[in-house]
Amino acid sequence: MTSFRGRILAGALTLVATAALAACGSKTTDAASGTGVSADVSGDTVKVGLLNSLSGTMAISEVTVRDSIMLAVEEINAAGGVLGKKIQPVSEDGASDWPTFAEKAEKLISQDRVAAVFGCWTSASRKAVKPVFERNKALLFYPVQYEGLEQSPYIFYTGATTNQQIVPGLDYLKAQGKKSVYLVGSDYVFPRTANKIIKAYAEANGMTVLGEDYAPLGSTEFGTIVNKVRSSKADAVFNTLNGDSNVAFFKEYTSAGLTAESMPVVSVSIAEEEVKGIGTQYLTGQLTAWNYYQTTPGAANEKFVAAYKAKYGAEKPTSDPMEAAYVAVHLWKAMVEKAGSFDVEQVRAAAGGITFEAPEGTVTVDGPTQHIAKTARIGRIGADGLITEVWNSGQPITPDPYLKSYPWASGLS
Amino acid sequence: MTGERLDGLRIRDLRVTFDGFTAVDGVDLDVAPGDIRFLIGPNGAGKTTLVDAVTGLVRATGSVRFGDTELLGRDVHRIARLGVGRTFQTAAVFEELSVLQNLDIAAGAGRSWWSLARRRRRIPDEVAEALTTIGLADRPDQLAGTLAHGQKQWLEIGMLLVQNARLLLLDEPVAGMSHDERDATGALLETVSRDRTVVVIEHDMDFLRRFARTVTVLHAGRVLSEGSVAQVQADPRVQEVYLGVDSGTEA
Amino acid sequence: MTVLFGQLFTGVSIGAVLLLIALGLALTFGQMNVINMAHGEFIMAGAYTTYVLQQTITGAGWSLLVALPVAFVVAGTMGVLLEVLLIRRLYARPLDTLLVTWGVSLILQQLARDVFGSPNVQTRAPDLLTGNIALPGGLTVATNRLFILTLAVAAVVALTLALRLTPLGRRIRAVVQNRDLAAVSGIATARVDRTTFFIGSGLAGLAGVALTLLGPIGPTMGTNLIIDAFLVVVVGGIGQLKGSVIVAFALGVLQATGEYLTTLSVAKVLVFVAIVAFLQWRPQGLFTLRTRSLA
């Protein structure tokens, strides 16, 4: 028996050893070895990938982004497609699970051979797919505001980076004469990074940060935090909470007798869709910092809102990430047409300087950072659930993901 | 296992309470080495609780000595390793394992981790011996769950034998057995008591008369009477609380 | 001082929420030994009931009052369905019940997503329950917290009285303490089981209504609560309500204190460590029925 099992073991080991030896590929020290899969454009259609969580905790937000991408695709197809080819969308579910995002990204690139992928919401999902896109030299369009500090050659960032959302939010508070802030956020990358920036800004601009608290993701118990916020007597609260936590936070906030008048809250993760889920009775008068609202004036937005409501229902609001996703598809189309090719490297080369009359106003692709220049807008939540602009930056802000042009931020990255 | 020391059981002032209810209330009990002692008493007299206390299952105060060793305050498995084994009212064998596996496990409490990590190569001698003693030698590979009721009880006793228990505490070993099976069980008890001390909880008066050497009657958590079968039967208090009332239904 | 009192009240109100979500479990898990992971989705059902009722009843106060009994019945009915269809077959396999009801909870969540949509929905709270009561010395007490505390205490009192005084309660206790004897004594144990499950699940529905005042109303709201609720019952000890009551408030105050002194994340971990340590001391929980027959 022993000898018998011994033989099995020996056999197994030999197999492993041979296989491993035969399989030895390139070393990390070799030159970059990514092969790159070229998109399949042989037919009269071109495939693009949609990578969003359609199930799981993130589905709440990401489904609306997917809807918005589909709208853009339809519009483009109705207008004749891209380089004469109709866009064929391939939708994949990231299932709110980061390895699944990586798996599906790989599938879209190598199996479906899409020309570009649109999607991802959380930073974690973007970080998970980033190596996949870099390895395969494929393109991702990421449509959500994020914490900056990233610049991948194979990702276009169509949401705001920190200097297009957080910094303008602070500028606004400063202009309003607010001298002290309290920071409340969910415990993950974006809030922690954002709050680091806020503290550096506050120090340089004579504001005090009276406290900084984080709630675990999904936490719905805010008694303690609101208690601390209230006793801090800060002039304003900067809120980077995410998802469900916002609901619990604002209900607690209102119950504690705090109002937009006594202590305004600037939120960076509450868009029109979230307002519906929290309830206007808890939110009226509170502030948000984004680049787009459903109420943003302009013909482009009127057309976008009308088309969206016609397709998905009159009660569905449009929001910043949805708009950024919609813009992403149109920007990709413009890039491809300027390059005259679907080839990723040529598209990247053509990207710089491309502008688009977006619902949020004119946006311009910044070649070096692959982010886009956009206008910052501070809005106030109304009793009707819509957000109306109370301040904007006047002109599009050049993206600066590492905040290199801000002296006070020199220690940050 | 033969040739080992024969020890007796000595219980002093044993008390067990459950949330204010006193199940065993100051019992003194001596079982001589090699005795077959029957514990009887009406339901709720504290018989099983007494065995539970001796084997460490319930917390108790007082003193329980087996040979020279105090048992109270020790963990169940430590007491078992000192040579105290028990069975339960319902046969407690491992139904998903074979007869052989059941016995092998019972025999193995002292095994090293090394021998546990390996397969059984052959049937250990004491297991083979016990298989014969309990009359299951022809079916070592049968799943214990598929044994007849009597066979399960015997298997349990067999497990005590290979476990090397020197004090056997048997809780109603012949309940539900046929007449022949009772006889066989009785004979088994006599065999094993040659080098072990045996305590039996039993309601079956007929079985008691035939196989008990000494008897203790418990009532309401106390010892009511003690002595030979004849002495106990003659005790008027026993007749009053137990035999007189219950003998008809219990026998 | 203000902060101290505020934190104490926060702790008590966290405890009240824990109690409210755990009370139904104290009945189904504590009394019947059934591990129902779909309990969180019954809470969700209660919250959605409030939402649906508000579509027809416009007054926020009235709709909330109406929602309480309706949600109790809705969640209770779901509980009975679950008991009859699945759990009844699994009384001998509690661990399997856990997995089966987990599956049920997944299905119910997805169902909620398909019916009500993935995003959270909003309900309108009566103005009375969005403010606070000022006490002398600059102290305030939030009215929604006060409402939940009252509701939790009322539910405990009602449940205790029902178990002690009504014939139904006596039957439930009889079945819990000795099922076979109860059956032999002519109690229809199957019907008692169903009733117990109805009440336990109904209490989850009540909790759901109350939670609309505090947190999000969405498909996944139940999953965040269920572990905490189970921990309360485990630490409280099964078989008696008072354990769960004491533990809910103790954990609430512990959590609030931990949150204040450290961070929310660390406080959560601290509470977990405290629970493991407590179970070292009393593995069967704070209170247990110590009888032989239950073993």
Place this chain on the structure above:
Amino acid sequence: MSTVTAPTGRTPDPAAGGRRRNLLPGAGPARAAAGFALGAALLFAVAPLALSDFRLSLLAKYLCLAMVAIGIGIAWGRGGMLTLGQGVFFGLGGYAMAMHLKLADAGPGELPDFMQLYGQLDELPWWWRPFASPWFALPATVLLPMAVAFGLGSLVFRRKVRGAYFAILSQALAMAMVILLVGQQGTTGGTNGLTDIQGFFGYALTDPVNQRMVYFVIAGTLLALLLLARQLIQSRYGELLVAVRDGEERVRFLGYDPASVKLVAYVVAAGMAGLAGALFVPAVGIISPAMIGIVPSIEFVIGVAVGGRATLLGPVLGAVAVAWAKTALSERFPGGWTYLQGLMFVLVVAFLPGGLAALVGLGRQRGDDPDRRRWWRRRRRQVPAGVGTTVPVEGAGTPEATDGAGLAGARTGVTA
């Protein structure tokens, strides 16, 4: 399906053949070896030839999940401990490996990229330093989870925390672990986890050839773990473990300490999960708190339940099948996957506790065991008159009937 518990080399008993626990007729070493060879051939020859690089890398991921499943099969199927926190051990192994690979990517003396970005650390935290050495990191992927399991296990098992209590505690552990990891953004990567891993001991993971190498390592490890599990199950210890599952108190009265018996199975399962996590990292290139929380932990269990919890191969095949179904289905019906997953839990656990393995064995075993055919009709409290259900226990109210759970499951499972 190979044999599961057939003890070999004992007296043959043709008379009791129908009742034997020998699971397949004649399932001796020869048959096991044949099955093993077939498995090896499938994994090492057929799969690499038949599958594209993408599908092969998916298979590598599934095989990692299967390793966790083997451990759960031992702890839950054989030992009756429903561990709903296996993700913790998977995560510990994964993080240990990822920490080493991140440090190797960064180069000597350098900080991993995310620490510079989010942590603004000037130097490596002390607890990261040992992981720079593969001689520390590699053993740590297995030993670290085992140590944690040992610590927790020796606390709870000695105090007789078991059944549902243990399951809920293990679930809470997963929750606590996630919160802890997420809170330490600067040193653990927070919710992002450790991503963008480029190399695996000097080999670039971007190269498909090296991805194949990783696959072969994973497949080889899986086979080795299967051999280990088989040895464990067939040993005297394996029998003892089943005995503890079915009658913990009874085993105690035989002079064993059931706590140690359970502890071994729990620690072994943790080690397997740790190893799986460690190999998952090069295969997928990421480890994050999302993979170790409550939901992934319970997803590990569903594969085991579907395959057949008490068998050797059932958990492996179940885990691969469920993971594959998830990929395949979610490619087509995203919302539908959740329904199906829920239904699987309900249908398999409630109506087929032995898993698919029992279904395979059903035809052969029909008529042998009347109990088995009627398992679905068994009503409450009709627990097989087994151990455990009748033994009084210190402190009433212990979920004693949990032992019945093991019984009912094993009754069908063991025989397949």
